[in-house]
Amino acid sequence: VTVALVGAGPGDPDLITTRGLRLLRRCDVLVHDRLVAVELLDEAPPGSVRIAREEFDQEQINELLVAYGQAGLHVVRLKGGDPFVFGRGGEEALALAHAGVPFEVVPGVSALSAVPSAAGIPITHRGIAAQATLVSGHAPDELDYEALVRLTGTLVVFMGLGSLARIAAGLLEAGIERSTPAAVIARGTRVDEQVVAGALDEIADLSAGLEPPALVVIGEAVALRGRLRGDCGAALQVG
Numbered sequence: 408v409t410v411a412l413v414g415a416g417p418g419d420p421d422l423i424t425t426r427g428l429r430l431l432r433r434c435d436v437l438v439h440d441r442l443v444a445v446e447l448l449d450e451a452p453p454g455s456v457r458i459a460r461e462e463f464d465q466e467q468i469n470e471l472l473v474a475y476g477q478a479g480l481h482v483v484r485l486k487g488g489d490p491f492v493f494g495r496g497g498e499e500a501l502a503l504a505h506a507g508v509p510f511e512v513v514p515g516v517s518a519l520s521a522v523p524s525a526a527g528i529p530i531t532h533r534g535i536a537a538q539a540t541l542v543s544g545h546a547p548d549e550l551d552y553e554a555l556v557r558l559t560g561t562l563v564v565f566m567g568l569g570s571l572a573r574i575a576a577g578l579l580e581a582g583i584e585r586s587t588p589a590a591v592i593a594r595g596t597r598v599d600e601q602v603v604a605g606a607l608d609e610i611a612d613l614s615a616g617l618e619p620p621a622l623v624v625i626g627e628a629v630a631l632r633g634r635l636r637g638d639c640g641a642a643l644q645v646g
């Protein structure tokens with residue numbers, strides 16, 4: 408295998424997998440996202456080629472992966488969280504498969520559950536949320552708010568900070584309780600993590616000062632955070 412699509416985890420550099428780290432430490436070429444922890448970039452060998460995703464469009468990145476792969480180099484495509492969760496890793500894998508370049512996917516710890524977990528929110532707590540739904544907030548007018556409200560459980564919104572007022576309004580118009588617990592977690596799992604929590608009808612105003620990357624979590628499970636991060640919060644801190 409020459410190209411590895413590696414999940415870097417949600418932000419804390421310790422949350423990459425051992426397999427991902429092993430491949431990173433012996434790569435010839437590192438193609439990385441902006442969201443990846445800078446500490447992980449330092450794990451690549453000093454002489455390796457570094458390519459920042461943001462300097463190219465997706466089509467060019469696909470072409471670079473194919474070209475370096477065809478040259479037989481060890482390529483690590485390091486992506487935030489898990490490569491196949493809102494990460495366009497599927498498109499890169501398809502380009503490699505189409506070109507006949509051998510590749511592997513190294514799963515990563517996705518923000519989906521890791522960011523709420525680190526903030527004290529068990530997204531599928533038994534008796535409270537029997538299911539979780541993940542959506543992108545990128546195109547908030549395209550979301551089916553009535554379906555989302557019918558689903559109950561926990562709603563996890565990626566890339567939803569900028570459109571949070573629109574998303575909250577859509578859910579409220581579709582009949583969700585105004586008091587539904589909600590949280591916005593910015594830079595989750597990192598040392599500079601910020602969490603804002605409140606009722607759904609006020610969460611957009613409360614989170615006005617936050618910057619991306621941020622995850623929005625909506626549902627009764629969010630209310631457990633008070634208990635999990637309250638009296639016994641210290642027990643959840645590692646290191």
Ligand SMILES: C[S@@+](CC[C@H](N)C(=O)[O-])C[C@H]1O[C@@H](n2cnc3c(N)ncnc32)[C@H](O)[C@@H]1O
Pocket residue numbers: 417418442486487488489490491492493494516517518519522564565566567592593594595596597619620621622623
């Ligand atoms: C393009 S998606 C990539 C998701 C990634 N593949 C994953 O599995 O976590 C980027 C979005 O993920 C969420 N996200 C990623 N890392 C985060 C973090 N440390 N804290 C909060 N949200 C995060 C944010 O909603 C951000 O806008």
